[in-house]
Amino acid sequence: MIEFEAIYILYIIVGSLVGLVMGSLPGLTVTMTIVLVVSLTFGWEMIPALAFIIGSFAGGVIGGSISAIALNIPGTAAAVSTTFDGYPMKMRGEANTALGLSLFVSLVGGLFGLAMLSIAGPVLGSIALKFGPQEYFLITMWGITLVAVLSQGRMTKGLVAAFLGVFIGMVGMDPITGLMRFTLGTKVLSGGVNYIAAMIGLFGMKEVLVQLKKTKSFKIDESYKIRDLFPKWEIIKKVIPTMTWSAVIGWVIGLLPGTGGDIGSLVAYGATKGIVKKPSRPFGKGAYEGVAAPETANDAAIGGALTTMLTLGIPGDSITAVIIGAFYMHGLLPGPTFMITERKYFYYILIFLAIGTLVSYVIGILGSNLMLKILKFPKWALVPLISLLCIIGSYALNNNINDVLIMVAFGLIGYMFQRANYPVSPIVLGIILGPMIETNFRQALISSRSFGNLMVSFVSRPISLILLVLIIGSFILQSFTFKSNIAPDED
Amino acid sequence: MRKLGWLDYLIYLFIGAIGAFVMISIRNWMVIRNLALFSTTSPIIFPFLIGTALLVFILLTIISDIRRVKKNEVEDEEDYKDISVDLGMAVLYSAGVVIYTYVIRKISFLPGTILFLIIAMMVMNYEEMNLGKRVGKAAIVSFVAVPVLYFVFYKIFNVMLP
Numbered sequence: 303m304i305e306f307e308a309i310y311i312l313y314i315i316v317g318s319l320v321g322l323v324m325g326s327l328p329g330l331t332v333t334m335t336i337v338l339v340v341s342l343t344f345g346w347e348m349i350p351a352l353a354f355i356i357g358s359f360a361g362g363v364i365g366g367s368i369s370a371i372a373l374n375i376p377g378t379a380a381a382v383s384t385t386f387d388g389y390p391m392k393m394r395g396e397a398n399t400a401l402g403l404s405l406f407v408s409l410v411g412g413l414f415g416l417a418m419l420s421i422a423g424p425v426l427g428s429i430a431l432k433f434g435p436q437e438y439f440l441i442t443m444w445g446i447t448l449v450a451v452l453s454q455g456r457m458t459k460g461l462v463a464a465f466l467g468v469f470i471g472m473v474g475m476d477p478i479t480g481l482m483r484f485t486l487g488t489k490v491l492s493g494g495v496n497y498i499a500a501m502i503g504l505f506g507m508k509e510v511l512v513q514l515k516k517t518k519s520f521k522i523d524e525s526y527k528i529r530d531l532f533p534k535w536e537i538i539k540k541v542i543p544t545m546t547w548s549a550v551i552g553w554v555i556g557l558l559p560g561t562g563g564d565i566g567s568l569v570a571y572g573a574t575k576g577i578v579k580k581p582s583r584p585f586g587k588g589a590y591e592g593v594a595a596p597e598t599a600n601d602a603a604i605g606g607a608l609t610t611m612l613t614l615g616i617p618g619d620s621i622t623a624v625i626i627g628a629f630y631m632h633g634l635l636p637g638p639t640f641m642i643t644e645r646k647y648f649y650y651i652l653i654f655l656a657i658g659t660l661v662s663y664v665i666g667i668l669g670s671n672l673m674l675k676i677l678k679f680p681k682w683a684l685v686p687l688i689s690l691l692c693i694i695g696s697y698a699l700n701n702n703i704n705d706v707l708i709m710v711a712f713g714l715i716g717y718m719f720q721r722a723n724y725p726v727s728p729i730v731l732g733i734i735l736g737p738m739i740e741t742n743f744r745q746a747l748i749s750s751r752s753f754g755n756l757m758v759s760f761v762s763r764p765i766s767l768i769l770l771v772l773i774i775g776s777f778i779l780q781s782f783t784f785k786s787n788i789a790p791d792e793d
Numbered sequence: 794m795r796k797l798g799w800l801d802y803l804i805y806l807f808i809g810a811i812g813a814f815v816m817i818s819i820r821n822w823m824v825i826r827n828l829a830l831f832s833t834t835s836p837i838i839f840p841f842l843i844g845t846a847l848l849v850f851i852l853l854t855i856i857s858d859i860r861r862v863k864k865n866e867v868e869d870e871e872d873y874k875d876i877s878v879d880l881g882m883a884v885l886y887s888a889g890v891v892i893y894t895y896v897i898r899k900i901s902f903l904p905g906t907i908l909f910l911i912i913a914m915m916v917m918n919y920e921e922m923n924l925g926k927r928v929g930k931a932a933i934v935s936f937v938a939v940p941v942l943y944f945v946f947y948k949i950f951n952v953m954l955p
Contacts (some may be wrong), residue, residue, distance in 0.1 A: 342946065342950060344952075345951055345952065345953075386915075389946075458850050458853040458854040461846070465846045465847045466847065469811060469815065469843055469844075469847065472839070472840055472909075481828075483818070483840060484814070484818060484840075511886060512882040514882050514917065515875075516881060516884065533886050583914060614894060682917040682921075683914055683930075683938075684920035685917055686909075686913035686917065687910070687911050690889060690906065691888075693894060693955065694942075694946060694952065694955070695892070695952060697955045698953055698954075700950045701953045703894055703898075703955070706890075706891075706894045706955070707894075710891055714884065717806065717883050718800060718803070719882075721800060721880070722800045724804065736843075740839045743839055744834075744838075744839060748833050751832070751833060752833065753831070
């Protein structure tokens with residue numbers, strides 16, 4: 303049985319508020335929000351920390367659409383395609399309708415993802431119990447290659463980043479034999495690289511460095527009418543079919559290891575463009591369907607990503623990579639046995655996510671004008687404050703100055719990689735997935751007794767064979783997946 | 794694509810050096826510790842595979858970058874503008890953060906952080922030409938924000954501060 307205390311709702315509300323504010327600010331990503339929240343909740347008890355983290359997750363994803371519509375700048379990567387029609391709607395004088403529709407479909411998408419998590423979670427968990435090390439090795443490899451392969455047009459750079467992450471994950475003591483690896487003989491690295499400090503660097507400090515040049519604040523002279531933010535039935539009626547397939551697309555893409563709401567929303571937008579022959583208006587000119595598709599999908603993807611994370615122990619994207627890191631920190635081990643040994647936490651997560659989604663919707667409406675004001679907060683003040691949060695967050699992990707140095711080093715590495723057009727997310731997935739890949743690979747090798755037998759086992763075991771086909775398929779498919787017409791129509 | 798710049802070469806070098814470091818470490822383990830590479834219980838087989846993957850993929854990246862330059866594919870031009878200045882700013886800011894984390898241990902959190910924020914905000918608010926206004930604004934924000942952050946993190950959240 304789970305015990306629910308009213309104070310948890312307060313944690314969720316504060317978390318949602320933090321997520322909404324940070325998610326709405328361009329340049330401050332959801333991942334950055336989560337990683338900062340995670341580091342600051344390190345010393346908390348597990349359940350309040352879970353409530354706070356999940357609240358900020360739900361709020362952050364919804365918050366991304368606010369700046370996408372108001373400024374034509376997505377607050378998060380998952381809101382990129384919301385700008386395609388959200389901003390044109392605003393330019394038509396329909397800012398209220400655009401934001402109201404966006405928040406409403408986000409709510410529906412989030413609840414759909416949650417419902418699917420509650421149904422599919424236990425089923426997938428029982429299937430995952432049949433997985434051996436071969437299957438786990440392949441599924442984790444699939445996750446890491448998929449995130450690299452989907453690094454639009456930069457596949458080899460994505461793979462370099464992913465394997466760099468795996469290398470970082472190997473630093474320290476070998477988990478099986480105790481051999482010290484790549485520590486350069488220093489004590490600092492003997493316990494490995496603190497992955498949360500590395501994540502704060504890669505997502506927090508890196509963004510600070512990116513924003514150093516962008517000190518201009520945004521000029522916003524409009525305001526929302528709260529009453530008009532509740533969407534009208536005639537508009538909802540028009541987007542119900544779009545919401546239906548977008549929710550399914552978002553959830554399924556969230557489910558795939560290595561992909562999340564950012565890709566889900568783009569694919570849902572592309573699919574909607576292909577399916578809807580007579581949209582309310584042309585796509586790119588303020589079509590309701592063009593706002594409904596990505597916003598439904600990116601919230602439905604949360605449920606999908608959490609399903610994979612909780613049942614297989616594999617993060618679906620960089621956000622769930624951070625969350626799984628937080629779970630490890632608090633002693634929770636997601637995976638096939640999670641549904642058996644930690645079932646109560648599964649229910650806590652479901653309840654917190656449901657409340658978080660609802661609370662984010664309500665705060666998104668009631669606090670929309672406040673968030674517009676926050677968008678005007680000067681960057682010259684915001685950026686140093688964020689860097690201070692990164693310092694406090696990384697120090698708080700072990701009360702150790704070395705973690706701050708690791709954070710700064712990873713911030714610089716992330717910044718250089720980004721400027722040279724290497725994706726940063728695969729590094730984080732590599733750090734988290736690396737030890738899992740290694741352990742399963744070596745267990746599979748030991749149980750197979752030879753390299754030849756291991757290779758044969760990949761094709762002789764039915765689930766392994768399917769996963770192998772999926773890995774090869776994702777490499778082949780990537781050549782034309784992103785060449786599809788995702789961008790809006792142009793005259 | 795833009796021409797290859799020094800940052801591209803730096804990353805090729807960085808990844809190449811990591812790949813080489815992995816391979817040299819493996820060789821040393823094989824010679825000094827007498828570890829077999831291709832045995833089913835080998836602790837160095839996985840690092841060997843990852844080192845190889847890093848070297849292979851950085852090589853493929855170099856080939857793909859050279860091809861793009863030759864084909865004159867237009868992309869990412871904007872990202873590379875003023876890279877030296879930007880990277881210099883990033884390194885300076887990071888150095889400032891490192892100095893702050895050491896200085897703060899000597900002069901305690903509140904004054905050290907207020908000082909850090911005032912300097913950082915002054916530097917970042919370069920569009921404000923009036924120096925007095927720039928200092929004033931930075932000081933007001935810092936004097937308000939730092940005690941609030943201190944109270945929230947230290948007193949409410951029980952977070953240890955540097």
